[in-house]
Amino acid sequence: MLLQAIDIAKHFGREEILRSASLELPQGEMLSILGRSGSGKTTLLKILAGLESADSGRVFLEGRDISGQPPHRRNIVYLYQEPLLFPHLNAFENVAFGLRLRRLPEGEIFQKVNRLLESLGLPEHAAKMPHQLSGGQRQRVAFGRALAVQPKVLLLDEPFGALDTETRASMQQLLKQIAGSFHITGLFVTHDLKEAILMGSRIGLMQEGRLKVYEDKQAFIADAATGVRQEIDFWSGL
Amino acid sequence: MAKRLLKYAFIALLLVPFGFLLMLSLGRGWAYPEVFPRQWTLENWHFVWGAQAGLGRSTLLSLAISLGIAAPVTLAGFWVSKHIAYSRRRRFWLVLAYLPYVLAPAVLAACLQAFFFRAELSGKVWGVVLAQLFITFPYGVIFFSGFWNEQMRAMEQLAATLGGRPRQAYARVLIPVGRGALMTCFFQIFLISWFEYGLTMLIGVGKVQTLTLKVFQYVGEANIFFAALTGCLLVLPPLVLLWLNKRYVFARAGAR
Numbered sequence: 001m002l003l004q005a006i007d008i009a010k011h012f013g014r015e016e017i018l019r020s021a022s023l024e025l026p027q028g029e030m031l032s033i034l035g036r037s038g039s040g041k042t043t044l045l046k047i048l049a050g051l052e053s054a055d056s057g058r059v060f061l062e063g064r065d066i067s068g069q070p071p072h073r074r075n076i077v078y079l080y081q082e083p084l085l086f087p088h089l090n091a092f093e094n095v096a097f098g099l100r101l102r103r104l105p106e107g108e109i110f111q112k113v114n115r116l117l118e119s120l121g122l123p124e125h126a127a128k129m130p131h132q133l134s135g136g137q138r139q140r141v142a143f144g145r146a147l148a149v150q151p152k153v154l155l156l157d158e159p160f161g162a163l164d165t166e167t168r169a170s171m172q173q174l175l176k177q178i179a180g181s182f183h184i185t186g187l188f189v190t191h192d193l194k195e196a197i198l199m200g201s202r203i204g205l206m207q208e209g210r211l212k213v214y215e216d217k218q219a220f221i222a223d224a225a226t227g228v229r230q231e232i233d234f235w236s237g238l
Numbered sequence: 239m240a241k242r243l244l245k246y247a248f249i250a251l252l253l254v255p256f257g258f259l260l261m262l263s264l265g266r267g268w269a270y271p272e273v274f275p276r277q278w279t280l281e282n283w284h285f286v287w288g289a290q291a292g293l294g295r296s297t298l299l300s301l302a303i304s305l306g307i308a309a310p311v312t313l314a315g316f317w318v319s320k321h322i323a324y325s326r327r328r329r330f331w332l333v334l335a336y337l338p339y340v341l342a343p344a345v346l347a348a349c350l351q352a353f354f355f356r357a358e359l360s361g362k363v364w365g366v367v368l369a370q371l372f373i374t375f376p377y378g379v380i381f382f383s384g385f386w387n388e389q390m391r392a393m394e395q396l397a398a399t400l401g402g403r404p405r406q407a408y409a410r411v412l413i414p415v416g417r418g419a420l421m422t423c424f425f426q427i428f429l430i431s432w433f434e435y436g437l438t439m440l441i442g443v444g445k446v447q448t449l450t451l452k453v454f455q456y457v458g459e460a461n462i463f464f465a466a467l468t469g470c471l472l473v474l475p476p477l478v479l480l481w482l483n484k485r486y487v488f489a490r491a492g493a494r
Binding site: 049050051070071072074075076077078079080082084086087088097098100101102145146149 | 389392393395396397398399400401402403406410411414415417
């Protein structure tokens with residue numbers, strides 16, 4: 001198992017955010033986590049990335065306990081809803097950011113970044129500053145920046161939430177495509193039912209700090225709590 | 239056309255006091271009702287570096303104090319304000335930072351004077367530096383408190399998950415992103431220290447002769463030509479900083 005979270009609990013003041021949340025993520029799988037705002041999805045991702053500490057529970061990566069490790073040593077990249085491109089760097093340098101931190105040779109950086117920009121359909125935008133890019137292009141650069149460091153796990157926190165419907169659909173396709181070609185292991189958090197089904201090879205449901213991960217998509221659809229049945233009934237009744 | 243005229247009129251209006259100071263610093267024997275001084279000479283300026291007036295020494299001392307305060311206070315304010323902005327007791331620490339501004343600097347100096355006297359810091363350059371920190375450091379903290387927000391925090395966290403140590407996050411993200419704010423803060427703290435009179439006078443007990451103190455001294459002596467010359471020296475470094483700010487900060491911001 002690549003990533004394992006066991007009985008993660010978290011309180012903020014008196015509010016209980018996570019209650020014994022557990023999950024297992026094998027290599028190469030994309031797990032969607034569906035949940036409403038405030039259900040604890042983001043907190044769980046931040047704990048996995050090392051950006052928040054859990055009150056209790058453990059996180060294992062490739063069998064090693066990483067619960068006490070700082071985020072920069074985990075090789076787990078957390079992507080926000082906003083692309084958060086560094087405003088002082090152009091698209092090329094944004095993608096190269098993590099590689100420069102690792103002090104890779106210039107030639108290697110040049111090669112890797114250009115290959116990534118190519119696969120993300122951005123080679124002609126390499127020299128552009130973030131404010132010169134569209135929302136979708138920015139999000140692609142953000143993916144490139146994350147993929148460049150070859151993270152063990154990619155955590156995506158509603159990455160398409162700020163995009164319009166059309167761009168969102170094309171970005172979902174692009175992510176599915178690059179997730180396949182780069183063999184990405186990831187957690188995709190969303191509050192959109194359709195997106196959760198589309199993006200994940202398995203799906204989890206987060207409700208009031210409790211996470212339930214389903215065996216497969218059929219089990220997810222069959223559970224009344226997920227709302228899929230209601231959705232199907234609604235569209236069938238039209 | 240009218241817009242351009244207005245623009246030049248406004249610039250001229252701003253420059254008149256400086257031109258007047260320059261004229262006074264180059265003049266001698268200016269008696270009412272003459273429009274201009276009777277004699278034009280560079281003698282006052284030659285006098286600047288003379289040991290007798292000590293203006294050269296005062297200029298260097300003022301520069302050393304102001305630069306010595308502005309640089310570390312800007313960096314410390316940046317760092318401390320970040321921890322305050324993200325702390326649970328943010329309001330408390332910010333109220334504390336505003337406290338020195340409840341009192342006028344001279345009143346603050348009067349309150350501190352006894353402690354400085356006991357610590358044998360009265361009349362010493364280090365004493366004046368320390369006293370000025372009482373007002374400049376909180377200013378630095380207050381200045382940067384608006385800079386830190388959820389987006390900056392997210393960028394720092396992102397840099398961390400991409401493999402950046404905290405030091406790298408500062409060097410490669412936070413400082414470059416905050417460059418404009420850092421330059422502006424440096425400039426403003428330099429100005430606060432540069433024109434500071436009350437604290438410097440009371441804690442320095444007149445022995446630490448900064449350029450601002452010299453201006454007041456010459457004004458008190460009714461030596462208008464020397465006061466004007468000292469005034470010229472006094473506005474020169476801020477003008478250079480203003481130009482640097484315009485050249486490197488605002489130009490960069492405008493290009494975005």
